[in-house]
Amino acid sequence: MPRLRLLPIIFALSSLSLAPVSTATDDIQTIKMTPKQSEEDVSHDYLVQLVARSTQLAEEHFGPSKIEFMPIMLSQDRVLQLLGIGGVLDIVSSAPTAKREASFLSVKVPIFMGLLGYRMMIISPEKVATFEGITTEEQLKNLVACQGTAWPDADILEDSGYKVLRVDKFEQMFEKLHDGGCDYFPRGITEGYGELEYYNENNPDKPLAKFDSILIHYQVPLLFYTSHSNYELAAKMQYGLEKMVENGELEALLKNHPVTQSAFPLSKWESSTIYSVPNRRLPKSVPTFKKELWLELNSQP
Template identity: 55%
Template sequence: MKSCWAMVLVWLLGINVFAAHASGPGVDVLRMVPKQSETDVSHAFLMDAVTAAMENTVDDFGPYQIEMMPIPLNQGLILHLLEFPGVLDLVASAPTEERETTFRAIRVPLMMGLLGYRMMLVHPDRIDEFNSFTKPEQLKSLVACQGAQWPDADLLENQGYRVYRVEGYEEMFHFVRDGTCDYFPRAITEGYGELEAFNQKHPDAPLAKFDRILLHYFVPLYFFTGQHNYELAARIELGLQRAIDSGELKKLLEQNPVTQSAFPLSKWKESIVFKVANPDLSKSTPIYQAHYWLQIPATVYQP
């Protein structure tokens, strides 16, 4: 941990000089985080989304340039760098009350609600076991891998699911493989791409998908920026709203190599959804903006 922060400090000392030389006058420099690991395939979609938002607002705000900070950090650490002007400008995260208070949320759901539909990565030898499940209590008896700082971990635990909290993103795949966790819930927009990337990297120890049952909780994925970065927040919010209104964001979801696995949405009509309540959903969540949210036609479990 100390070495990570030492690397960040070195970067902080040099970043403003680097940015001044990297961009021309009048160019907005947008600093983002890199991929968490080689299996972090959802990063490509986030880059497409922010690029669309910035392109949609060039006439309003001017030219821009996107840069990546040189090292990945876990979400709990990286978010706090948003508080320092000129260091980090944008992080994608699920909202919590603390995050929406501390940082500036851009309240346009990047995955249009599909982030809340969760398939599962499991050990190939346990597919039959998972296929035998008919009610949430069976899944609750097992252990889900989740990021230590992810809001999902709190949400699942509060609703009776057992969770094993993990600091390293890559570790969760291996923990499913070695039995430390029983399953790793992933959004239907990201899990298949992550599975393919992991299995290509580890052909002798693959994981498998399980999507006959989906978990579903109402949770958006927002871009966050620092409270001081109000102009950037306004620009990205306007750009994303335009992308939704024009159908561009949905098209990005349908065409991106990572998120396209969720489409067509009609493919989910044979699946069963276990609803997971989210009592802490912020009142500021734009549920009333119906065109922000996509729905899948799966059957909802009724006890």
């Protein structure tokens, strides 16, 4: 999208400071984040807690921070463009691509310690029997997965022969499950159960179902990104998140947060069938060699 088309959005957010990292006082750094993608985006609270705690741990070396939110939510493409322009947004979470690694500064600690790459499926109740009858990966590939238009996941799945329907808005994916546009919505085991619970509580007349006897796995971490001019914020987040890994707080947050706790204990997945999908697009800059940053499930053949 041309930058000129973003000008109205920038002007609409003009109440926010136009410094790369604004300060409410000379001492407190304001970190501007995106709001929820939709009411179903229950993982947002986890991300906010992670930013708050990691920056708190870094206060001694980088000073205190506070978090503010953009007043409106935009598509991921527009959010990343705003991050690149600078001034109205300081940090976003996104799956890494070569382009994003070149365009922005990433904080090289996987937000969900790699568990985001293990995908359960949200489906319509009418499709439960279909999914329970799956015995081969080819059968799953013949069904249609809902994915975001700009999500790297869509490319990863298509590279391996999966059928994908790309959808612009997060909340639309749940509707596509009902109208038959998609057969399933793959979600990380750290996010899908919370999203499904929230959706069903608020849509009792048209509930959706889970299917997790089969998981899809591809290595796609979620990372925090900021602009190149925000190098101090990137360093602050890197320091704080590494501390959370070192002292066990990151794994503890995963185990205890209402959204992510359903993934634990990890031993519960030992009887699940896991179809591994290669991620040929994973940038080499992602620290896959740092084993302390990643959690893994035991796969069944």
